[in-house]
Amino acid sequence: MLEALFQRIEDKRDDLVALTQELIRVPTVNPPGEAYTPCAELIGNRLARRGFSVRYLRGEDTPGDSARYPRTNVVARYAGRAPGPCVHFNSHIDVVEAGHGWTVDPFAGIVRDGKVYGRGACDMKGGLAASIIAVEALIEAMPDLPGAIEISGTVDEESGGFGGVAYLASKGLFSPPRVDHVIIPEPLNKDRICLGHRGVWWAEIETHGSIAHGSMPFLGDCAVRHMGAVLNRFETELYPKLAAKHTDMPVVPEGARSSTMNINSMHGGQPEGFEGLPSPCVPDSCRMVIDRRYLIEEQLADVKAEVVSILDDLSRTRDNFDYSIRDLMEVIPTMTDREAPVVRAVAAGIRDVLAKAPDYVISPGTYDQKHIARIGHLHDCIAYGPGILDMAHRPDEFVGIDDMVDSAKVMAQASLALLTGRI
Numbered sequence: 001m002l003e004a005l006f007q008r009i010e011d012k013r014d015d016l017v018a019l020t021q022e023l024i025r026v027p028t029v030n031p032p033g034e035a036y037t038p039c040a041e042l043i044g045n046r047l048a049r050r051g052f053s054v055r056y057l058r059g060e061d062t063p064g065d066s067a068r069y070p071r072t073n074v075v076a077r078y079a080g081r082a083p084g085p086c087v088h089f090n091s092h093i094d095v096v097e098a099g100h101g102w103t104v105d106p107f108a109g110i111v112r113d114g115k116v117y118g119r120g121a122c123d124m125k126g127g128l129a130a131s132i133i134a135v136e137a138l139i140e141a142m143p144d145l146p147g148a149i150e151i152s153g154t155v156d157e158e159s160g161g162f163g164g165v166a167y168l169a170s171k172g173l174f175s176p177p178r179v180d181h182v183i184i185p186e187p188l189n190k191d192r193i194c195l196g197h198r199g200v201w202w203a204e205i206e207t208h209g210s211i212a213h214g215s216m217p218f219l220g221d222c223a224v225r226h227m228g229a230v231l232n233r234f235e236t237e238l239y240p241k242l243a244a245k246h247t248d249m250p251v252v253p254e255g256a257r258s259s260t261m262n263i264n265s266m267h268g269g270q271p272e273g274f275e276g277l278p279s280p281c282v283p284d285s286c287r288m289v290i291d292r293r294y295l296i297e298e299q300l301a302d303v304k305a306e307v308v309s310i311l312d313d314l315s316r317t318r319d320n321f322d323y324s325i326r327d328l329m330e331v332i333p334t335m336t337d338r339e340a341p342v343v344r345a346v347a348a349g350i351r352d353v354l355a356k357a358p359d360y361v362i363s364p365g366t367y368d369q370k371h372i373a374r375i376g377h378l379h380d381c382i383a384y385g386p387g388i389l390d391m392a393h394r395p396d397e398f399v400g401i402d403d404m405v406d407s408a409k410v411m412a413q414a415s416l417a418l419l420t421g422r423i
């Protein structure tokens with residue numbers, strides 16, 4: 001039975017490649033959230049022709065939503081012949097900007113040497129296409145399946161997922177009993193199961209000074225120098241402390257098994273991007289955005305306190321040091337149990353298709369699983385899909401065609417097991 005299903009997926013190889021190309025050619029760049037509606041319709045129209053009931057849900061009034069850039073999501077549902085569980089494949093349709101350094105057109109969907117190239121090929125239109133082909137093959141091969149299969153194409157994952165999965169989860173679309181098992185085909189490599197992700201705290205720190213003529217800086221107070229003092233304390237105290245924290249979460253790559261913090265941006269003084277000459281002023285404000293990634297063993301309150309205690313100490317010890325801090329985003333770490341049904345079903349698929357044991361990993365960054373866990377209260381959720389994680393967001397991004405075919409087989413087998421309860 002599985003052999004026939006796998007053969008059917010092999011036979012759809014050209015269709016899989018063509019679908020991936022079609023998806024890449026819709027430049028769903030976020031920000032600003034370009035071409036979401038045509039991309040959602042491409043998916044919806046295809047699945048409607050195959051008997052799915054299709055809904056379009058716009059993330060109204062979510063960040064970035066406007067008449068020019070509607071946050072259009074698509075959810076397609078195929079109801080089986082008898083009651084049963086629901087398996088849901090969720091992919092984000094947005095991609096990051098192309099950036100520089102490409103040797104091929106990032107939105108042409110060029111095929112070369114067994115790979116499809118383009119922005120989003122790996123993250124994650126290749127995974128989306130693989131899940132569609134997997135589900136279509138399964139429905140054709142076994143039209144009498146019980147339960148339901150859903151495929152969603154959602155927006156804004158790259159900018160937090162608020163108009164996408166978070167919005168749909170708030171409407172009950174990611175909660176039992178409507179949905180029981182979720183697979184997110186993010187590019188984690190075809191032999192790995194991603195159980196969850198680390199936590200996130202984004203914050204903006206601002207140091208305050210006072211403006212004066214640049215020729216007499218002693219009459220003002222330089223906010224950039226105050227920020228320099230913050231950076232110095234980060235270098236000497238905070239970074240060594242973070243590097244010393246290790247997790248039992250199987251995070252990949254290895255470097256992310258410690259706590260990390262990126263300084264996302266820093267700006268002080270006159271605005272950038274002005275063509276003329278600056279005027280001589282002492283900056284009265286300097287802002288820094290930090291991106292702190294934390295471990296399941298840490299508490300968010302402690303993560304914040306580490307930074308705030310350094311700032312408070314500077315307030316006590318450094319003349320005129322004055323700061324403010326505001327939270328930009330918080331995400332709690334999540335990790336699905338290795339014995340959860342969706343994990344066991346995909347693990348069995350990897351063993352059968354690839355003849356090897358799966359690796360269990362945790363993503364260094366977050367993805368939409370956070371909303372499914374926290375808002376949907378659905379915990380039988382993993383990321384599994386084709387593509388090499390390191391290729392995401394890079395120039396000449398690609399996805400391997402064999403990898404897409406293999407992972408489609410794993411997805412089809414896992415869906416069959418979950419729908420029929422044979423796991």
Ligand SMILES: [Zn+2]
Pocket residue numbers: 092123124157186187367
């Ligand atoms: Zn992604």
